[in-house]
Each structure stands twice: as C-alpha cells, then as structure tokens.
Amino acid sequence: MDTMADGSLARMRLAIGGIDHALVLLLGARARLAVRAGRCKVRAGRPLADPEREARVHRRVEAVARRIGLPASTADGLAALAIADARRAQGIDPDPDPAAHAPPIGSRHAMHIPHLPPRPPPRSCASCLRPGAGRRCCARCRPGCSSACSSAPWPRCWPRRSPMAASTSWRDAGWAST
Numbered sequence: 001m002d003t004m005a006d007g008s009l010a011r012m013r014l015a016i017g018g019i020d021h022a023l024v025l026l027l028g029a030r031a032r033l034a035v036r037a038g039r040c041k042v043r044a045g046r047p048l049a050d051p052e053r054e055a056r057v058h059r060r061v062e063a064v065a066r067r068i069g070l071p072a073s074t075a076d077g078l079a080a081l082a083i084a085d086a087r088r089a090q091g092i093d094p095d096p097d098p099a100a101h102a103p104p105i106g107s108r109h110a111m112h113i114p115h116l117p118p119r120p121p122p123r124s125c126a127s128c129l130r131p132g133a134g135r136r137c138c139a140r141c142r143p144g145c146s147s148a149c150s151s152a153p154w155p156r157c158w159p160r161r162s163p164m165a166a167s168t169s170w171r172d173a174g175w176a177s178t
C-alpha cells in the first residue's frame with residue numbers, strides 16, 4: 001500500500017469537497033440574486049422569462065469553459081441547472097421554453113416565491129430608537145439598519161409595528177433585510 005499516495009488522495013478529496021461546498025454556496029447565492037432580479041423585472045413591467053439573457057449566460061459560461069479546457073457541455077449543463085433554479089425561485093416554470101410560460105407583462109407572479117420566507121419588516125435598532133418615540137430606525141440613523149427613508153432620518157423613520165426585529169427564518173435563510 002502506498003501511504004504517500006493515500007495521503008495525497010485524502011488531500012485531493014478534501015480540496016474537492018471544499019470546491020463542491022463552494023459550488024453549492026455559489027448556486028444558492030445565484031438563486032437569491034435571481035429572486036431579486038425577478039422582483040426588479042416585475043417592478044419594471046418586464047416578463048420574468050428572458051430567453052435572450054439565458055442564451056447570453058450560456059454563451060458566456062461556454063466561452064469560459066473553452067478557455068480553461070473544460071468541455072463546453074459541462075459549463076452548459078451547469079448553467080442550465082442554475083437557470084432552472086433561478087426560474088423556479090422566481091416562481092416560473094423551470095422549463096426553458098419561455099414562450100410557453102412567460103407571465104404577462106406587469107404580472108405580480110414573481111412576488112410569490114415558493115421556497116423563500118416572506119420579506120421581513122425593517123429591522124429595529126435599539127441604539128437609535130429615540131427614547132419613547134416608538135420608531136424604527138433607518139439606514140441614515142445608523143449604517144446597517146434597514147433603509148426605509150431617503151431624507152431626514154428621524155421624521156422619515158418607520159413607525160414601530162412590533163417589538164421583534166427581522167424574522168429569524170429570514171435571517172437564517174441568509175437574506176439581507178433591504
């Protein structure tokens with residue numbers, strides 16, 4: 001038995017495991033961005049499914065794969081999975097036939113995002129609550145707080161609705177509250 005080779009194999013497997021972990025985290029981050037992109041499209045009155053953009057995503061990852069000597073089909077397959085996830089996260093059919101499934105322009109469809117918890121209320125921040133004022137803080141009161149106001153901090157701060165800060169499940173899901 002070659003113990004040196006065994007040691008190397010173990011190290012390689014550790015590194016491979018790290019890459020697998022990173023891939024999953026990256027795919028999760030991508031899906032979260034896609035949810036936000038979906039909300040932007042709804043606000044902009046655009047259809048959720050964007051086949052041209054999907055084609056560009058495919059072309060770009062294929063080009064990167066070719067540059068590093070990876071089969072383009074591998075990158076293509078990964079992009080297809082990621083896009084299907086994004087479409088699912090946006091509440092549209094993962095089937096990439098856009099003509100069949102694109103919701104009408106202006107549809108509120110994207111606001112129903114099946115596998116994510118609902119958007120939390122803005123976070124409270126004890127240190128910038130005016131004593132007795134019963135208000136939520138905003139980004140201008142304190143960096144890192146929810147940005148609910150755009151001009152003068154106090155008058156525009158949100159009225160406090162509940163003593164609870166952002167929902168734990170949302171935080172656990174790794175979402176920012178803005």
Ligand SMILES: O=C(O)C(=O)C[C@]1(C(=O)O)C=C[C@@H](O)C=C1
Nearest residue numbers: 034037049050053054057083086
């Ligand atoms: O770019 C967008 O508009 C997205 O929603 C992201 C994305 C993607 O996963 O790349 C997902 C669905 C669209 O059909 C196009 C692209």
